[in-house]
Amino acid sequence: MSGNRSIKKEQTRRALIDAALNQLSAERSFASLSLREVTREAGIAPTSFYRHFQNMEALGLTLVDESGLTLRQLMRQARQRIESGGSAIRTSVETFMEFISRNENIFRLLLRERSGTSRDFRAAIAREIAHFSLELADYIEAVTRRGGEFARIQADAMVILVFNAGAEALDMTAAQRKQLVEKTIRQLRMLDAGVSIYLKRSQNRENSRSNAGN
């Protein structure tokens, strides 16, 4: 299981994954990568690819899983920063943007294949985003004590807005990105203020209902 052979195998598997990642760019989508290109970059024969993955789609799904992992690690870091003081919204947005700057191609992969031609891809990425959003909802619920439903809706909207800002950032200069961050933060704050209003309204409604009952 951990013999010399399986170590070597794991190494070439990684080489394939890294080769695919290296070829990704603004001008090159995963869908446009060919099996032969990847093996060429990885330094193995085309036919050897099948010793590691059934096809390119399988490799791609592995990439998505790894991306999700990276994203989750990032979120943990962000929460640490928040607990040690600082605006939750600002810290989250800035952390996310930093992730994008550092992992442009991974983010591009998620962005593109989210509406790509492979149902499995789309499902995998939707799962990652849902996971991302659910953790944020838990956080919102814990901090603001808002009911689960409100927290979920807010989290979903926030994730969408932040992801979208990330997508826009990809084609922007550093200065433009800074502006974008501020705009996104304002959007999230407005959303947050709106949710708290709706929450109060629904609570008032419940109160008047229970008063009427007495």
Place this chain on the structure above:
Amino acid sequence: MSGNRSIKKEQTRRALIDAALNQLSAERSFASLSLREVTREAGIAPTSFYRHFQNMEALGLTLVDESGLTLRQLMRQARQRIESGGSAIRTSVETFMEFISRNENIFRLLLRERSGTSRDFRAAIAREIAHFSLELADYIEAVTRRGGEFARIQADAMVILVFNAGAEALDMTAAQRKQLVEKTIRQLRMLDAGVSIYLKRSQNRENSRSNAGN
């Protein structure tokens, strides 16, 4: 200019455009279409393609322009519905969703190429969305009398949320879509409520400032 020849030419040009559109599907992206496939579907020789477009990208940009046009027409219809009574938010969301249901492949094209590998494509689609958003901002400004900046930020966020809901809807059943519409409407209402709070706050700040000045 309007001779027999140029009429015929326009017809085959349309045939090419329609052929491309017909080949688009959940499993088939524009980027994956080949020039030969398109000409085959259009019923002309591969080499004749160049009589009409410089390359596939040029054809694609034409598709994007046409899609934007369709979208703008849709917006006009939506505004008519709103003026004849009904919730602006609900009407807008439902209209947009109807557009997606009727033009799945066009919407997929916009969605995919928005983060695709062609800079020109990305720019063209960003332009269309910005146009879309700006018209909404004008509408918000006219109806709510909110300042331009607030209206712009709100419109941007709304467009993002609605576009995103559309993207999610593509892989959903009719029942799921209905739920999604309700969720999106709630998100937009919350955002709207939040914007109005921020507006009041900034107005209060201005008032107290001018009071201090007196």
Place this chain on the structure above:
DNA sequence: TAGATTAGCTAACAACTGTACGCTAAATAA
């Protein structure tokens, strides 16, 4: 040590791609 397993290789395949070149026949211009 002897036998089984297997990662990686080469060669080969049919299928496809974009595009250059030159021709034809019809529409247009003179």
Place this chain on the structure above:
DNA sequence: TTATTTAGCGTACAGTTGTTAGCTAATCTA
């Protein structure tokens, strides 16, 4: 009428693709 323009065609080429089949040599197992 005659000359020019041009949409569409067939042929051709070099390049790429995914995948099959069978071999080699190293590693693992017993």
